[in-house]
Amino acid sequence: MFLTHLACSACDTEHDPAWLQNLCTKCQKPLLAKYDLKTISRKLTRQKLRARADSSLWRFRELLPLPQNVDPISLGEGGTPLLRADRFGDQLGLADLWIKDESVNPTQSFKARGMSVAVSMAKHLGATKLAVPSAGNAGSALAAYAARAGLEAHIFMPYDTPKLNVIECREFGARVQLIDGLITDCAAQIARRKTREEWFEMSTLKEPYRLEGKKTLGYELAEQLGWWLPDVILYPTGGGTGLI
Ligand SMILES: [Zn+2]
Structure with a gap:
């Protein structure tokens, strides 16, 4: 290692x-x-x-x-295709535009990268119950990877989270609680209860390894472009880990 x-x-x-x-x-x-x-x-x-x-x-x-x-x-995360987008590039006046299609990740977003690495580490280090506040894709990713690992997932989502994400989390076996408030209120619930419930908190930047999974997007870009990096990268920042 x-x-x-x-x-x-x-x-x-x-x-x-x-x-x-x-x-x-x-x-x-x-x-x-x-x-x-x-x-x-x-x-x-x-x-x-x-x-x-x-x-x-x-x-x-x-x-x-x-x-x-x-x-x-x-679950086979990463290794997503890098697609040249000529016609879209023409519309925008860009001669060399590429799109990294992260929707083909196991839970349809780049959040799968972070959760694969973070759940792997949490399980390896002895965690059994994982908790996260989420307004969508991170919850789905945690639910899927916790199911794969045989660990409990506790997901706190605002009431107005897209139904699809709520259903997806529950289908993966996660315990979902809908909160009348914002994602910060969901995080506060976890902070209040995590010691008593023995939850390991998987919030963005509150554990060190989701970031490690997400960084592989950059490695893939370099490898797929023959070890050359684009002049500009537009990247979904999510909770901020993408920027780091
Ligand atoms: Zn310090």
């Missing part, structure tokens, strides 16, 4: 990745995964990557936090 430690994004305090962690224990800010990139750069070459049969995001295994000898909780 090339994950070396978790570092606080604000105060740099190091945390041991061998334990379930949410926020920095000193200042309550998000934790970021740090890797031994020097060693990875020697071991993982472009040629090696090209030869891998696995097209899911787990093909970037060295750059992900799960130990190499642990099976990931995967």
Whole structure:
């Protein structure tokens, strides 16, 4: 495993990745995964990557936090097509426009990437009950990956969440609670009850590994474009992890 430690994004305090962690224990800010990139750069070459049969995001295994000898909780996320959009590009006056079709992920959004990695790590580190506030796709993704992992999912959604997402979560076996309020009210419910209920909180940036799954979108862009990056990337930020 090339994950070396978790570092606080604000105060740099190091945390041991061998334990379930949410926020920095000193200042309550998000934790970021740090890797031994020097060693990875020697071991993982472009040629090696090209030869891998696995097209899911787990093909970037060295750059992900799960130990190499642990099976990931995967539904085939990532490896989405990069489509050239000539006519749409013409309409917008763009000569070289591409669309990364994230809708073909297992739960129809890029949220599947983050949840695959985060649920894999949560299970590996001993969590049994996962909780998240969601107004849609993140809830669906958690429900699917928790079901795949055999873990409980507790999802708090505002009343006006699209019905489809609510049904999807319940069909995956998640316990869904609809809250008369905003997503922040849903998060407050989880914060209030998580210790008593023994829930591990999976909110955006309140655990370190959803971000690690989402970053693979960037790796795929580079690989699919022959290790060249676009001048401009428009990216769904969701709760903010996409920007990071
Ligand atoms: Zn800190």
